[in-house]
Structures are given as structure tokens and as C-alpha cells.
Amino acid sequence: MRIILGNDHGGCDVKQQLIARATELGHTAENVGTDTEEIVRYPYFAAEVCRAVAGGQADRGILICSTGIGMSMIANKFRGIRAALCTDTYMAKMTRRHNDANVLCLGGKITGIYEMLDIVETWLATPYDGGRHDISLGLVAEAEAAMITGRPWQPTGPRR
Numbered sequence: 001m002r003i004i005l006g007n008d009h010g011g012c013d014v015k016q017q018l019i020a021r022a023t024e025l026g027h028t029a030e031n032v033g034t035d036t037e038e039i040v041r042y043p044y045f046a047a048e049v050c051r052a053v054a055g056g057q058a059d060r061g062i063l064i065c066s067t068g069i070g071m072s073m074i075a076n077k078f079r080g081i082r083a084a085l086c087t088d089t090y091m092a093k094m095t096r097r098h099n100d101a102n103v104l105c106l107g108g109k110i111t112g113i114y115e116m117l118d119i120v121e122t123w124l125a126t127p128y129d130g131g132r133h134d135i136s137l138g139l140v141a142e143a144e145a146a147m148i149t150g151r152p153w154q155p156t157g158p159r160r
Contacts, residue, residue, distance in 0.1 A: 007033030011064025
């Protein structure tokens with residue numbers, strides 16, 4: 001799998017270890033993040049990762065900032081991106097199984113490196129369940145298509 005990783009100054013301490021782990025697991029990992037703790041602006045790095053994932057140049061992306069919150073907020077503005085902020089392995093497993101998340105967001109200053117390594121390993125190994133979850137993802141795509149043009153989304157149909 002082709003993985004692209006981006007980070008701001010809040011994730012430069014852990015990024016190389018995550019790249020090494022992904023590589024050990026047999027994935028190709030590209031680094032587009034900063035390699036310094038000098039303050040930089042996370043939206044630039046999120047945009048590069050999300051464009052690569054949405055455009056098919058990468059299968060999945062990983063974004064790291066201090067908390068993961070900012071990265072997840074900007075990442076989910078990109079069409080076709082389903083970014084999830086995960087702080088434990090259960091979240092990583094479920095966001096893959098039920099939401100088919102294609103971008104993982106991590107907090108470099110709030111989650112320990114060993115937990116992060118487990119999260120990444122779980123997230124990369126977990127397949128999407130499909131089935132009944134396709135209905136919800138279809139609704140997400142429908143909402144995204146409407147709202148990206150500035151129109152409000154008016155859901156129709158059953159809520160089941």
C-alpha cells in the first residue's frame with residue numbers, strides 16, 4: 001500500500017518512527033511533512049496529503065499535528081477524504097471497518113509513540129466491512145457533493 005505522511009512541527013518527533021513501522025509492514029511511505037520543530041502551518045501539509053489520496057497517488061494518508069484536531073478539520077474539507085482522529089486502536093479499527101477512513105490523524109503531543117505505532121498498524125491492517133456501511137458512506141458522499149457547491153444538503157429517505 002502507498003502511504004503518504006504529512007506533519008507540522010507537532011509531529012516531527014514521531015513521524016520517522018511511523019514511517020519506519022509502515023515500511024516494516026511492507027508499505028511504501030512518502031514523507032511530505034516538515035522535519036523541524038520550527039512553527040509551520042498544518043493546512044499546507046494536510047492539503048498535500050489529501051490531494052494525493054483523493055487523486056489516487058496514494059492509497060492512504062497519515063497526518064500528525066500536536067493534537068490531530070486541526071489536521072482532521074482541514075482534511076475533511078477535501079472531497080473524497082474521510083479523515084479520522086484516532087487516539088486508540090479500537091478507534092483505528094472501527095473507523096476502517098465502518099467508515100472506510102482513508103486518512104488517519106494523530107496527535108504527536110497527546111498520544112504516546114507506542115500507542116501511535118499500534119494505532120497505525122491496526123489502521124493499515126483493518127479492511128472496510130462494506131455491506132450496511134455502504135449506505136451511510138453513500139449519504140456522506142451525497143452530502144459532500146451538495147455542500148461542496150454551497151447548496152444545503154437535504155437528506156431524504158429512511159433513517160434506517
